[in-house]
Amino acid sequence: MKPEEIERMRDEALAAFAAAGDLDALQAAKVAHTGGTSPLALANREIGALPPQAKAEAGKRIGQARGAVSKALAARQTELEAERDARVLVEEAVDVTLPYDRVPAGARHPLTTMMERVADVFVSMGYEIAEGPEVEAEWFNFDALNFVPDHPARQTQDTFFVQGTREDGKPTVDDESGIVLRTHTSPVQARALLSRELPVYIVCPGRVYRTDELDATHTPVFHQIELLAIDEGLTMSDLKGTLDHMVQALFGADMKTRLRPNYFPFTEPSAEMDMLCYVCRGESVGNEERPCRTCSSEGWIELGGCGMVNPRVLTACGVDPEKYSGFAFGFGIERMLMFRHNVEDMRDMVEGDVRFTRPFGMEI
Numbered sequence: 001m002k003p004e005e006i007e008r009m010r011d012e013a014l015a016a017f018a019a020a021g022d023l024d025a026l027q028a029a030k031v032a033h034t035g036g037t038s039p040l041a042l043a044n045r046e047i048g049a050l051p052p053q054a055k056a057e058a059g060k061r062i063g064q065a066r067g068a069v070s071k072a073l074a075a076r077q078t079e080l081e082a083e084r085d086a087r088v089l090v091e092e093a094v095d096v097t098l099p100y101d102r103v104p105a106g107a108r109h110p111l112t113t114m115m116e117r118v119a120d121v122f123v124s125m126g127y128e129i130a131e132g133p134e135v136e137a138e139w140f141n142f143d144a145l146n147f148v149p150d151h152p153a154r155q156t157q158d159t160f161f162v163q164g165t166r167e168d169g170k171p172t173v174d175d176e177s178g179i180v181l182r183t184h185t186s187p188v189q190a191r192a193l194l195s196r197e198l199p200v201y202i203v204c205p206g207r208v209y210r211t212d213e214l215d216a217t218h219t220p221v222f223h224q225i226e227l228l229a230i231d232e233g234l235t236m237s238d239l240k241g242t243l244d245h246m247v248q249a250l251f252g253a254d255m256k257t258r259l260r261p262n263y264f265p266f267t268e269p270s271a272e273m274d275m276l277c278y279v280c281r282g283e284s285v286g287n288e289e290r291p292c293r294t295c296s297s298e299g300w301i302e303l304g305g306c307g308m309v310n311p312r313v314l315t316a317c318g319v320d321p322e323k324y325s326g327f328a329f330g331f332g333i334e335r336m337l338m339f340r341h342n343v344e345d346m347r348d349m350v351e352g353d354v355r356f357t358r359p360f361g362m363e364i
């Protein structure tokens with residue numbers, strides 16, 4: 001047990017601690033140089049066999065060497081811990097000056113803002129907003145609007161019946177008529193005529209229901225906006241001017257509408273209203289170089305239905321058709337939102353994913 005050997009063991013331990021670059025390496029060096037199988041521990045065990053004088057001497061040397069080793073270990077441990085703490089402070093620092101993650105305030109759904117935007121066009125012309133129930137008497141939804149009793153639209157494949165009618169036309173429950181989820185906003189025409197003083201200028205935005213499957217262009221619950229104007233001397237040119245004004249207010253000054261003959265029981269004459277294609281603005285017509293996918297190069301897009309209010313509706317609502325006339329139109333808001341904002345799939349409007357609604361902004 002030579003003194004130089006003990007010094008060498010000590011020096012190797014000190015060198016290993018100094019060389020340890022982090023706490024894990026130091027832990028390994030600690031096991032190697034101070035553990036039960038380290039050279040100094042083994043040497044300590046061997047001195048038991050020495051004669052007393054040599055034993056005392058070697059014990060002293062080894063004790064001193066082990067003392068120096070554990071002191072150096074503790075010092076390196078403190079040093080490496082301080083280094084680690086300084087590094088963690090820098091790496092895990094939080095920049096409290098960064099903008100915080102605001103909880104986004106909610107905004108109205110694009111369908112709601114679209115509906116109000118359309119209604120506003122007419123409110124600024126003096127029209128009033130009118131409302132009616134979504135659960136509606138069959139009489140208002142159909143009879144008052146001159147639908148014959150066996151009109152196909154009443155069939156359950158189009159209409160959600162809340163309370164049906166028997167085959168003989170009598171209600172299944174003791175009441176005055178069947179009850180339906182309104183299939184259009186037109187029953188508000190009858191409600192407005194029955195409850196308001198003439199002349200009547202109203203616009204009615206609201207939710208309507210039809211037994212359609214949800215797909216890219218249909219939804220069983222959708223929205224319409226209805227307009228009704230009843231006054232003395234109103235003609236079809238008033239209707240046309242009102243429609244043109246609306247599409248110009250929504251799509252720009254070069255916009256216009258066209259009417260195509262059609263049939264609705266509650267208007268006569270009736271028309272389908274088209275607006276100039278909002279993509280090509282009619283320029284794709286006959287232009288083979290630049291076809292338009294949106295309107296199939298027709299130049300026009302179908303918007304909704306309209307017409308002069310049928311005198312039979314006026315009569316059913318107690319209005320003298322000799323004195324008063326007027327016009328009405330109605331169209332779907334979902335389609336309008338598709339046109340005005342290039343929405344391709346109606347399902348996006350009902351699924352409630354904020355990734356769809358967010359680009360419409362925070363309008364409230």
Ligand code: PHE
Pocket residue numbers: 183184185186226264267304305306307328329330331
């Ligand atoms: N109510 C009709 C529909 O839902 C549209 C319409 C409204 C037609 C007013 C004429 C007048 O299809």
